[in-house]
Amino acid sequence: MQAATLPQFGDANAFEMTEIPMPRPAAGQLLVRVKAAGINPVDYKTRSGKGQAQRFTLPAILGWDIAGQIVDAGVGAHKFIPGDRVFGLSRFPEPANAYAQFAVVQEQEFARIPDNISDNVAGGTPLAALTAWEALYDHAQLQTGQRILIHAAAGGVGHIAVQLAHNTGAYVIGTASAQNHAYLRELGVDECIDYHNVQFEKETAPVDVVLDAMGGDTALRSLDIIKPGGIMVSLPSMFKDDPQLLAKAREKGVRVQWMFVRPSGERMEHIANLMASGKLQVKVDAAYPLREVAKAHQALESHHIHGKVVLIP
Template sequence: MSDTTAATSPGTPRHMRAIRQEKAGGPEVLELVETARPEPGIGEVLVRVHAAGVNPVDWKTRTRGRFYSGHTPPFTLGFDVSGVVEKVGEGVTVHAVGDEVYGMPRFPAPAGAYAEYLTAPARHLAPKPHGIEHVRAAALPLAALTAWQALVDTADVREGQRVLIHAAAGGVGHLAVQIAKARGAYVIGTASAAKHEFLRGLGADELIDYHEQDFAEAVGDVDVVLESVSGDYPARSLRTLRPGGILVSLLPLEESVYAEAGARGVRATRLMVEPDQAGLRGITELVESGRLRCEIAAVLPLEDAAKAHELGETGRTSGKIVLTVHV
């Protein structure tokens, strides 16, 4: 729509339910409230939220009481969203009322996905993949874009390369395994033995039980390492890389790691995921072709957001937790 008057779906309510946080703390600070429905600005759309993904960054933000962008309470958590465009702001041409969309808008600023409605820059969203429901679509954006931007945009993984993925059964890891395989890589994953069968089903070629084996001794001649564990993992991972290889970390790196990488003739870099419509379209293509699927650990209603955080913080789930909003 390019008209100066925004297009709106008939019957859109003026108020909505949302999960609000007034202070830092445990899951109990997440409260269900009724609040005013937001209005899309220029270049934005209003989305009727059908499902919202839950990510570790959510409970870390809740505990800290501050977004990476600096925003402090009161706020509504949640980045991953899948839903239907309800209203189109001035100047938007890429989406129309009634379109099914998904994405990770505004990261690292608040997106407010734990709510019945949110507004988003139109180009932070992409058409929802055909053939999957909103719950599965909402589980994808942050984790899949992280894996995509690390392996495709940053490391440029190519056919025949050897890729080592740490925490391979996690939210990002299990998607990274599939993305690397889709690009023709030989994939090595670190995970507990109980999760090896799951990862073989996703296409992993070689698996290392980090409880029983030192991956730095077991693996070598690696082209790309995707690191999300921290501690001594980055430094040890450098030992697995061939000359010219790259370590992509999802967490901050010590200066000593950069120095060691340079001495070894490899690269080390830290990735912070960002909204990316082109990346979402690439992910959609993999989903629709059957080469990428997201494991769902649990589905809970919006009002059980605190329970979702409690479950996620156990660290014992495989795959993603999703909140259902409009069903």
Template sequence: MSEQTMRAVTIEEFGGPEVMRTRRVARPEPLPTEVLVRVHAAGINPVDWKTRAGHGMAGLQSFPLIPGWDVSGVVEEVGFGVTTLAPGDEVYAMPWFPRPAGAYAEFVTAPSRQFARKPASLPHTGAAALPLAALTAWHALVDAAGVAAGQRVLVHAAAGGVGHLAVQFAKHFGAEVIATAREPRHAWLKELGADETIDYTQRRFEDATGGVDAVIDLLGTLDETDVRSVSVTRPGGIVVSVPGGVSPGLATAAGRAGVRTSPLLVEPDAAALTAIAELVDAGAVQVQIERTFALEEAAEAHRLGETNRTRGKLVFEVAK
């Protein structure tokens, strides 16, 4: 095949998983300060299928659209002015977010300083599972909540992609970690560092814990998790609400209780990815992959992701 084209998953209209097609499209070329990366693996995230369905970051997209943001691969070319990377470097990133990045493809281009060197201890499939989920957890704990040793941190949806990393980061920072998840995930979450686990299908979390310094809320208004989290948070503590930001109900409840709130939308952050890679290589953090897929299996991957029953992450193997 021509070096001017590449395989990619594309969509021409918003809709269900069936709108995704794998075809050959023009290969991107790096502009000055950008790098061209040959993608070895691409991570799959909830925002991907939400955007495909016309939600999520749909308002920032245009057709034809190549979905996805998480990538791990090898630098193929560098544009004029790039000083931090060279051809052959193994890198990972969540480039351009929330603008289109085109990660479900054999090549991507983006500013060189949005990429970090991938964890040396991980294959590309493991590295591709990290960026969006790990940066979300990192920004929530470090930048929004300022979690410190000795604090109590509650992580909702702790068995998911963001959640299982948030548990490990919080534990690494010296916090006491409470995790909500279905009971079959409890033993695994305790291996990752959770001190307490709560099966939200058996009892309400507000009946099982309290005195929390920070809540990492990955469910938002679902079952009023955001508002209910206020009751377990100490005055002066914080609820970081990731999906959809701070709802009016959360703002009202938190204001009455003297609890702080913060919305969160993850951003490209090469410095944080470098710190995360160091933790991974030191053995302090691990990423869980539920299953890998070929690009041609994009519809199947999204259908599985939309069940919200996966343990950890889903990943495309783009090149072997």
């Protein structure tokens, strides 16, 4: 089968298309024909030698988001049958070899793709949707009537988080470039802030929750608009435990929680149900054939993707 492999960590041109042996499913595993593999920022961070690179041996096959069709099942894997369409965040953060025509996945990390959802949309969903879910419900315990500020609201995690928050009955404020504001209002954002032209912390009344997809100065300034007792859930791990941020949070009486998303088939079922009923719409900004993986990585690294980028093996 064909796979996009990385002989060395490097820039987006480091990938090579290679012929490799088909994997075989062990107990509890499924062999899946990959229909779409979603790309996330952790993919290009890992490709460049950062992110989760220390977990890979070279040549490496990247990718964790998979939508595909089951071809075979290992002993004890009974949840699905060959032909079923499934999606999930595979083995994250361990290598999962999603940038290939076939992949072996853990059955318990996957769920059925609703009939009304395309392979491309399903492939772009798992990591971003699981992150938004964990941030809003496990960490922030977002409640109806609360105010939440979501940074990078038009991005992969952001555009899903705004829909979950809106469905929960929260008042949603999102930061994004002006050209995305109409789209974000359609998704349920109550107040859009153009972070290029205004200081978000001076534009809106205090909030209960911030979902921080940026870190650095954005995270620090976000603490100025969180109510005492409120929480900021922070995603970029490079800023984890930043002493300046923690000191300011203590002074303001707010909590800062870093998180690291985990795979879950059960969660994927909840997400699938929301997608099936139209309450969650995942947007695919661009889909590339696997051999154009370099272009796909460059697109995501532009930092102005709206929704998701997927690869089609």
